Amino acid sequence: MSTRYARFWGVRGSCPAPFMTHMQTGGNTSCVEFRDGNHLLICDAGTGIIPLGDALLRQNEIREITLILTHYHWDHIAGLPFFMPAFTPGWKINIFGPGQARTDIEAYLATQMREPFFPVETDAWLSDVEYIDAGRTQLTHGPIHIERFTLRHPSNTYGYRIDMGGKKIIYASDNELPFPSEGIDEKTERLGGSEPSSRETRETDTWRQAMEYMHGADFLIHDAQYTKSDYEKKRGWGHSCYIDTVNMAIDAKVKNLYLFHHDPGYDDGVIDRLHRHSLEIIKERNSGVGCYVSREGGVIEI
Numbered sequence: 001m002s003t004r005y006a007r008f009w010g011v012r013g014s015c016p017a018p019f020m021t022h023m024q025t026g027g028n029t030s031c032v033e034f035r036d037g038n039h040l041l042i043c044d045a046g047t048g049i050i051p052l053g054d055a056l057l058r059q060n061e062i063r064e065i066t067l068i069l070t071h072y073h074w075d076h077i078a079g080l081p082f083f084m085p086a087f088t089p090g091w092k093i094n095i096f097g098p099g100q101a102r103t104d105i106e107a108y109l110a111t112q113m114r115e116p117f118f119p120v121e122t123d124a125w126l127s128d129v130e131y132i133d134a135g136r137t138q139l140t141h142g143p144i145h146i147e148r149f150t151l152r153h154p155s156n157t158y159g160y161r162i163d164m165g166g167k168k169i170i171y172a173s174d175n176e177l178p179f180p181s182e183g184i185d186e187k188t189e190r191l192g193g194s195e196p197s198s199r200e201t202r203e204t205d206t207w208r209q210a211m212e213y214m215h216g217a218d219f220l221i222h223d224a225q226y227t228k229s230d231y232e233k234k235r236g237w238g239h240s241c242y243i244d245t246v247n248m249a250i251d252a253k254v255k256n257l258y259l260f261h262h263d264p265g266y267d268d269g270v271i272d273r274l275h276r277h278s279l280e281i282i283k284e285r286n287s288g289v290g291c292y293v294s295r296e297g298g299v300i301e302i
């Protein structure tokens with residue numbers, strides 16, 4: 001394996017799904033490792049970060065990590081209290097996420113490790129933890145360049161553009177595509193032909209900006225949580241129907257799409273069915289988008 005890759009440690013949304021019927025996909029919540037030589041970037045600290053932390057303690061090359069969080073919903077931070085490098089002297093951990101100031105990031109993470117929710121507080125962390133200035137829009141970690149943008153999801157939620165090895169990768173774990181069941185052209189036409197509400201305009205601006213970031217990505221890791229019928233029941237919850245994710249990836253001329261943030265209620269059979277349907281949509285639209293299911297343990301060579 002090359003030393004430049006992404007590895008999925010947690011691919012579920014909402015809550016863990018540790019069931020025998022779900023194991024080909026995986027049961028841990030959001031966590032993806034990006035590795036360029038000895039430089040390690042981690043996106044999100046869902047329960048997938050727990051086995052990643054244990055694996056890190058078994059190697060000697062890396063002692064510094066940058067962890068970027070999309071937001072603070074439990075499925076994206078619940079693994080952090082069990083991330084062993086944080087409790088180990090000699091490690092340096094840089095943490096970034098949404099907030100007005102670096103103290104916000106610190107406060108949000110400390111809250112889940114406070115009585116009566118957890119037995120030890122963040123002062124039990126023996127590593128050197130540094131919170132990155134929340135006002136930053138761009139970061140670097142060694143040769144890895146990172147830029148944030150806003151997604152459509154309850155609470156302030158970031159997507160990240162990650163550039164490494166000359167490739168553009170987009171991590172957009174939680175994002176509700178705003179005009180489901182229409183193509184982008186129809187959406188633009190519809191909005192152009194009528195007076196959009198201020199909310200619609202704001203959402204359209206967010207959407208356009210997110211589209212600009214995603215356009216032409218080599219790898220797009222994107223929310224594809226719901227089937228069409230489940231989406232109808234959970235409209236506004238901040239997640240996408242996989243059909244809209246696939247259509248958006250085609251419209252945005254993405255090269256490779258990884259369906260991500262799988263619903264914990266979907267077993268491997270359901271995930272396989274929605275993947276097969278995604279491939280049919282791509283074929284029907286004469287697109288060359290590669291489409292894959294994010295699976296725990298899966299690796300993208302970059």
Ligand SMILES: [Zn+2]
Pocket residue numbers: 013014030073075076173174261
């Ligand atoms: Zn989530």
Ligand SMILES: [Zn+2]
Pocket residue numbers: 071073153174238
């Ligand atoms: Zn969320």
